[in-house]
Amino acid sequence: xxxxxxxxxxxxxxxxxxxxxxxxxxxxxxxxxxxxxxxxxxxxxxxxxxxxxxxxxxxxxxxxxxxxxxxxxxxxxxxxxxxxxxxxxxxxxxxxxxxxxxxxxxxxxxxxxxxxxxxxxxxxxxxxxxxxxxxxxxxxxxxxxxxxxxxxxxxxxxx
Numbered sequence: 478x479x480x481x482x483x484x485x486x487x488x489x490x491x492x493x494x495x496x497x498x499x500x501x502x503x504x505x506x507x508x509x510x511x512x513x514x515x516x517x518x519x520x521x522x523x524x525x526x527x528x529x530x531x532x533x534x535x536x537x538x539x540x541x542x543x544x545x546x547x548x549x550x551x552x553x554x555x556x557x558x559x560x561x562x563x564x565x566x567x568x569x570x571x572x573x574x575x576x577x578x579x580x581x582x583x584x585x586x587x588x589x590x591x592x593x594x595x596x597x598x599x600x601x602x603x604x605x606x607x608x609x610x611x612x613x614x615x616x617x618x619x620x621x622x623x624x625x626x627x628x629x630x631x632x633x634x635x636x
Contacts, residue, residue: 512540514606518622519631520582522564525606528622534583537610538570538601541635546572549601554590555612561587563621568611570601581614583621589613 513519518526523542527535543549551571561567561581568579590612594600601609616622626634 513628513632515628517606517628518582518625519628520580520625521631521634522580522582524580524582526582526622526625527610528616528619532616532619533588534585534614534616534622535610536582536612536614537605538579539631540605542577543602543605543609546570546577547574548572549598552594552598552601552611554592554594555587557587557590559587561585561614563624570598579611582625583614583616584618585614585616587612588615 514525516527518528519539520526523539525537525539529535538546549570549572551569553569553571555561555567559567562584563581565581566578567581567587570577570579591608591610593608594611601611603609
């Protein structure tokens with residue numbers, strides 16, 4: 478990112494690899510806030526969790542994480558029925574830049590995986606909080622959610 482001033486406005490230019498985007502710093506800060514949904518929990522390792530009332534946690538990686546990884550080209554998803562403990566390595570996301578381990582943010586049993594990512598791993602880039610979810614865990618202990626970060630705490634940890 479490059480910061481500069483233009484007609485008294487502070488501007489950041491973001492190089493995305495495809496094209497440069499120019500926005501005012503205010504727009505960048507507003508965009509950053511909207512990319513961290515308030516209704517989710519976050520791990521410091523950049524996974525997000527949406528806790529369902531049925532005890533099922535939907536898990537993916539944050540928008541911040543996918544943007545740092547770059548274009549996702551492969552996702553190694555866990556097997557359904559796998560028992561995991563919080564902070565266990567459970568998956569791998571590969572991008573054009575690097576490969577990154579994904580950790581279980583809560584303990585439980587993997588009950589579903591997003592098999593659409595097998596054919597379209599880039600969905601993690603385009604829709605990290607919706608269509609780009611990775612797997613679902615039936616939580617053993619919902620109290621573990623209290624150990625995760627709020628959206629505000631997560632944003633602060635990324636700054």
